[in-house]
Amino acid sequence: MRSLRQNLRKVAQMKWEKKLDLLSSIAFDLQLIHSHDIVHRDLHSCNILQDNIYDAYISDLGFATSVNKTLETESRKKIYGIMPYIAPEVLCGTSFTKASDVYSFGLIMWEISSGNVVFSEREDDSTLYLDIRNGLKPEIAKGTVLCYEDLLKKCWDADPVKRPSAPEIYNTIVSWKNKTELWKEFLEADMYNIHNATDDNIVQEHNTIYTSRIINIIDIESIVLMKHINIDHIDHTDHIDPQFFLDLRKYEPKFDCKPRGKTIHCRGGSAPGLELEYAFKKITDDKKRDLSQHVAILKELEDSEYIVRFYGIAVSSNELDYYFVTEWMENGNLRDYYTNYKLDWNKRFEFAIDICRGIAFLNAIGVYIILFNIISELFLY
Template sequence: MNVFASIYQYHVTISTIGSTTESAEEIDDKVVYMEDLEKRKQVYGICGECNEPGTGSKWHSRKVALKSLDNSSCISAEFLNEIKTHLQIYLYNVIQCYGITQDPNTKDYMMVLEYCENGNLRNYYMNNESSYGPKIEELTRIASGLLDIHNAGKIHKDFHSGNILYDMGYPYISDLGMCKPANNEKQLVKQEGIYGVLPYMAPEVLRGYQYTKASDIYSFGIMMNEYISEETPYNNIPHDYALSIKICKGLRPNIFKYTPKLLADLITKCWDAKAENRPTSKEVYKELEKLFIEQSKYHSQINEYDDKIKLSRTSEKRSNNIQTHPQAIYTSRLLNFENLPEPINSDATKTTLHSECLDCQLDELDLNEINQDEENNIE
């Protein structure tokens, strides 16, 4: 049954404790509560198999994904409250969590998620060739989803390319920060360590500070650079304590040399060592949206970059990007690093040449080649 988000939400909401359906609906008529059978019937129709009022625009026999939460048989009240909160958030560019279920054998809980047939961002860019135009559009959609999460007063906490899923060629943000250990209270997590994927984690988080919207922005910058370069961050070194020290001292992934300057500048701002220097999710979205809308102005330059990329990326080079160090880990895990240095931006800045508009950055190798050509011409 078709449901228009401008009129009603896509899925039902579990009523908050102590509130009534009537009082909540006075605030927002779009909300449909589980207990309101008549409204569910009106909005979502009747299921042809179980003859019950629907619970969403797409339900019953619909394919879903189950994400197991390891060691969650003794689930905490805090985590249940977090699940409940996220079930009340319905955003266009964010994967829907329909609820939780339990594995009858292990007793671990599992998240019931919207299924995406095209896999995650990493799988998508490795199996699909994409030019700058579509990439800018997709990055704008992802930024819009992150902005919606932040506007809802939430922090993702585990933002990385594995949590960006594709369905019908469109990206969606998944997990909404529920990937931390399900059975740990906040103080226990603080004692044992932090949870996430090391290459995407902001340096202040690595040092034990709480996740913030600014730490999500840092992760977005790493993801954005990965998508443009089509290379996983720090894929040739171990993801260990030594890497965490280097990140705090200013180490960042290489920016692909054919990255348009506007995008390179935005990436650099997002992964600034100081959280207060990073743009907000609204600013990131606005920058990308503006570039997407105005990209016709730079049509010739973008096409030029795409041509250079095709020449520089042979099939052999592309396959080399897939190879990773055996200790490069891109799944969320518990990390415990101590005595990390104060985060700083690296003093080792690359010499760059920029021309007008969206011109690409040239790295030191390019500059050496240019200088060599000039010397040869002089001779």
């Protein structure tokens, strides 16, 4: 038994009568799944199995779940699947629904009509993610019958509410065979495909895309956001935008907290009306020269979950001492942590992965840390 993906080249060469039989069998299975209030959540042509070229079955229900359970428990940060088949609203953080399955079905319709693998020419990256969220669809193949194209586009509708249900899809496909005028159009499409069929029309599969995997929405959104930062064009000037300066009087020091090291000044208390705690790190004289560049970069990176949040610069009353104001990390840096706590191997691996994620994130947006000596004080917990 092979998948529709594996048979796609042969399917593309079939006449439309057989293509519609194939498509109706897939629609029937989807209708059956949805009738039990189950959402498949990972519908794509690799999960469509065929024991012969003219029939098909939806498989791999291991990730499927009930509609109610999906709405109640699904994580908005991580999703599982193949990105080109995932509905835009799911990539935006909403739950998988029957309508998102219908969106995926629309892409299967496109593959059957075009003989191509959806977005096979694209890399599975943040750019594709953003494009799909913004409504990117593959181009409709020339010679596609108008009624087929119309149904396909309805399945792709940006508004999930406007997409047809699985029973509507199945009934529509079955009805085409009983309409003489429409059937003539499918016969004409067969003739068009015969006269325009070449091996070049079948795009080769792109292996980096077509494996279901966990997609971390937070990671991708952070990279998308940070790609708009042009680090190379930050002005090299001694001037620091006044908005970055904080009024030190608004932060009440907590003297019950022992300063950490030589540069951590104290644990800052909450500003009036805010339940936040801050760390004040004294800026040494050798760091002041490049202060404006550091501040600009830190402010741009503040939306990443892997970078310590930066609030601004505080200046002492004598205007001699400057402090970086960042979020308070309860356990200090990595050296503080492994000095004060016993680290088992699970925790060590967890820390190593978090550090790698932070460095990978910076590299992904074009920021490279060049250090002759990477030390444990750099990593805060």
